[in-house]
Amino acid sequence: MEKKWWHNKVAYQIYPKSFYDTNGDGIGDINGVIEKLDYLRDLGIDIIWLSPIYCSPLADQGYDISDYYDIDPRFGTIDDLDRLIEEGKKRGIGIVMDLVVNHCSDEHEWFKKACEDPDGEYGKFFYIEDYKDGDPLPCNWRSYFGGSVWEKLPGHDDKIYLHVFHKKQPDLNWENPKLRKDVYKMINWWLDKGIAGFRIDAIINIKKKLPFSDYPVDGDDGLSSIDNMLKEATGVGEFLNELADETFRKYDAFTVGEVFNEKDEELPLFIGSHGYFSTMFDFSAESTKEDISPENYKKAVFKAHERVDGIGFLSNIIENHDEPRGVSRFIPNEDLDDTSKKMLAGIYFLLPGLPFIYQGQEIGMENLDKVNDINDLDDCANANIYETALHEGKTHAEALAHLINVTRDNARTPFQWDDSANAGFTNGKPWLMVNPKYKHINLASQINDSDSVFNFYKELISLRKNPEYESTLVYGDFSPYKSEQKNLLAYSRVGEKSVMVIANYQKDAQTLSLPSKIKKVLLSNTSKTLDNSSFNSTEIVLSPYELLVVEMV
Ligand code: TEU
Ligand code: CA
Numbered sequence: 001m002e003k004k005w006w007h008n009k010v011a012y013q014i015y016p017k018s019f020y021d022t023n024g025d026g027i028g029d030i031n032g033v034i035e036k037l038d039y040l041r042d043l044g045i046d047i048i049w050l051s052p053i054y055c056s057p058l059a060d061q062g063y064d065i066s067d068y069y070d071i072d073p074r075f076g077t078i079d080d081l082d083r084l085i086e087e088g089k090k091r092g093i094g095i096v097m098d099l100v101v102n103h104c105s106d107e108h109e110w111f112k113k114a115c116e117d118p119d120g121e122y123g124k125f126f127y128i129e130d131y132k133d134g135d136p137l138p139c140n141w142r143s144y145f146g147g148s149v150w151e152k153l154p155g156h157d158d159k160i161y162l163h164v165f166h167k168k169q170p171d172l173n174w175e176n177p178k179l180r181k182d183v184y185k186m187i188n189w190w191l192d193k194g195i196a197g198f199r200i201d202a203i204i205n206i207k208k209k210l211p212f213s214d215y216p217v218d219g220d221d222g223l224s225s226i227d228n229m230l231k232e233a234t235g236v237g238e239f240l241n242e243l244a245d246e247t248f249r250k251y252d253a254f255t256v257g258e259v260f261n262e263k264d265e266e267l268p269l270f271i272g273s274h275g276y277f278s279t280m281f282d283f284s285a286e287s288t289k290e291d292i293s294p295e296n297y298k299k300a301v302f303k304a305h306e307r308v309d310g311i312g313f314l315s316n317i318i319e320n321h322d323e324p325r326g327v328s329r330f331i332p333n334e335d336l337d338d339t340s341k342k343m344l345a346g347i348y349f350l351l352p353g354l355p356f357i358y359q360g361q362e363i364g365m366e367n368l369d370k371v372n373d374i375n376d377l378d379d380c381a382n383a384n385i386y387e388t389a390l391h392e393g394k395t396h397a398e399a400l401a402h403l404i405n406v407t408r409d410n411a412r413t414p415f416q417w418d419d420s421a422n423a424g425f426t427n428g429k430p431w432l433m434v435n436p437k438y439k440h441i442n443l444a445s446q447i448n449d450s451d452s453v454f455n456f457y458k459e460l461i462s463l464r465k466n467p468e469y470e471s472t473l474v475y476g477d478f479s480p481y482k483s484e485q486k487n488l489l490a491y492s493r494v495g496e497k498s499v500m501v502i503a504n505y506q507k508d509a510q511t512l513s514l515p516s517k518i519k520k521v522l523l524s525n526t527s528k529t530l531d532n533s534s535f536n537s538t539e540i541v542l543s544p545y546e547l548l549v550v551e552m553v
Contacts, residue, residue, distance in 0.1 A: 001475070005254075006196075006254045007313065009094075009254075010047070010354075011047040011048070011256075011354060013048075014048055015321045016028050016032070016050055017051075017062070018413065020032030020033070020417070021425055026428040027431050029080075030076035037084075037088060037091055038091070043458055043461065044458060045357075045461075047196060047254065048093055048094070048096065049098070049356070050096065050097060053076070054066075054070065056105055060166050060380050061321075063201060065105055067109075068186045069186065085195060094254070097190055098199050101201070102164070103164070104169070104170065105169065105170075106167070110122050114128065114161075124178070125178075126161050127161060127170075128161050129159065129160055129162075130159060131152075131158060138160075139213055140222065140224050141224055142219065142224060144226060145381050146384030146387070164205055171208075172206075174239050175210070180242065183243075187248075191251045196253065197251075198254075203236075203257055203258060204236060204261060206239055207233045207234075209232045209233040215228035215229055230260075237276070240277075241276060243276070244275075253278075255276075255278045255279075256277060256279050257271075257279075257281070259281070267307065271313065279354055280314065281314070281315045282304045282314040282315065286320075294505035294506065297330055302483060305478055306480075313353045314351075314352070314353040316348050316349070316355050317356045318361065319358045319361060320356075320358050320411065322411070324407070325367045325410050326344065327361075330344055332507075335545065338456075338525075339544070341364040342453060345453070345457060347501065349460045355460075362453070363443050363453055364454075365413075365415075365435070365437075367405070367410040368413065368433075369404070370401075374400065376433055378409055379408045385402070385406060386402075414426070414434050414435075416438035416443065417443050417444065418445075424444070451527075460523065476493035477493070481502075487504070487505045487506035487510065488503070492515075499522065499550070500514070500548075502546075502547070503545075503546070504545060504546045504547075506545070509541055509544060513538055513539050515538070518535055518550045518552060519550070522550060523549040
């Protein structure tokens with residue numbers, strides 16, 4: 001595999017609104033990120049991905065952009081951002097911006113101009129169709145947040161526009177070369193500023209299957225999931241190749257795509273040495289619909305990595321701003337503690353690919369346990385989740401309990417810095433409730449505790465960067481080990497060294513025979529030390545949720 005500058009990096013996702021507030025308005029800001037740069041450098045972070053901070057009405061928390069060239073005043077100014085880029089560089093940290101170009105905000109000037117003159121130049125930046133009340137809609141696609149993708153064009157009773165996400169996120173028409181040119185210009189403006197690259201939002205959606213047509217109804221709402229359309233839409237690659245040529249490739253930028261539904265044969269095109277993107281997220285475990293048992297988790301993750309073997313790098317996560325907290329999702333509630341959290345960390349972090357840490361993951365932040373009311377939460381996706389649950393026959397209490405399990409707000413509650421008011425996130429009133437667990441889960445209580453989840457993440461990062469092991473952990477071959485052994489998740493990474501990652505993904509002990517003897521323990525989540533007999537035998541007994549990272553003879 002051709003070596004790239006970003007292969008050995010460790011990335012960290014910041015959700016700025018909830019990271020750190022410096023001016024008491026209850027909203028995290030760019031200055032808050034700057035203040036915490038030393039914290040991130042000490043942790044060992046090389047790349048920061050910032051969720052969107054552009055001007056936005058925040059209907060979908062900044063994923064609805066009204067000005068791509070400016071920062072929303074709630075987050076700061078463009079000067080603050082320039083300072084962040086500069087301060088990051090001083091510490092060897094690159095800034096990656098979120099690129100949201102499937103859609104913009106309905107408050108973007110392009111859309112305002114389109115409303116003024118739907119047949120004019122900017123009307124063609126969007127998907128606008130003629131429509132009279134009573135007519136059938138151009139297609140029956142369901143928007144990701146519920147309801148039809150079609151909405152009346154403001155000021156025009158006889159026209160509608162397409163939005164696959166929120167109605168305040170009109171889709172941009174990528175078939176229009178003028179739109180594409182304006183998008184590339186904007187991207188290059190950012191790259192010229194010295195950012196390291198982009199995380200690319202919802203990018204598969206830019207190619208629609210045209211002309212618009214209906215797909216099989218798959219809900220009581222009479223609509224059809226966008227996925228049904230996306231499976232049949234071909235040609236996204238032409239857009240992506242042009243995009244990469246006109247922008248990223250010229251700068252050797254780092255890019256990570258939010259890619260779904262790609263086919264096996266498309267993988268080299270997406271993430272091969274000359275792919276559209278540097279890497280893409282592995283969502284295989286996150287998007288598993290069925291209950292995610294240890295066995296399902298193992299199957300999903302191993303398959304994902306075997307699939308890209310020799311092709312390219314995946315970006316590994318256990319959570320992001322769109323998911324509940326990984327530890328709450330992948331570990332049974334009754335077994336959730338520091339040991340099991342560290343086990344999950346070790347498993348995903350040492351897989352081939354690029355590890356991403358989502359803010360708060362490094363201190364083991366968990367989901368909310370309960371809220372009294374849906375209004376205690378914020379996300380625009382909540383209403384649809386809640387109403388669908390009611391519609392399926394759940395009571396209000398049951399629907400709320402379901403929502404609490406799945407809501408994206410679980411990941412969006414403020415970072416838990418310490419046990420003071422508002423978890424030390426703000427002096428004001430936080431924009432979203434603080435998770436009450438901050439009293440016992442917070443950074444201040446972990447930073448000097450060598451047994452904390454935080455210090456375990458720090459050790460994982462140093463291990464990946466340790467010159468003795470780096471080439472093995474970055475480029476070493478990956479092979480699952482004894483994947484048929486139930487609730488055992490083990491794999492080897494073999495390069496200059498031979499390393500094994502071994503996890504007992506259950507609350508009972510289990511015995512494992514190793515392929516050879518252990519030479520050295522590199523990392524473990526238990527306090528037990530292996531005695532000499534363990535080094536002389538190839539059979540080991542693993543305690544509940546034990547994780548061992550070992551060098552083999
Ligand atoms: O997510 C796009 C996406 O494909 C979905 O999985 C999304 O998580 C789901 O529809 C939520 O209900 C990206 C962003 O990560 C997300 O925060 C934005 O809401 C979305 O695009 C629109 O920009
Ligand atoms: Ca603020």
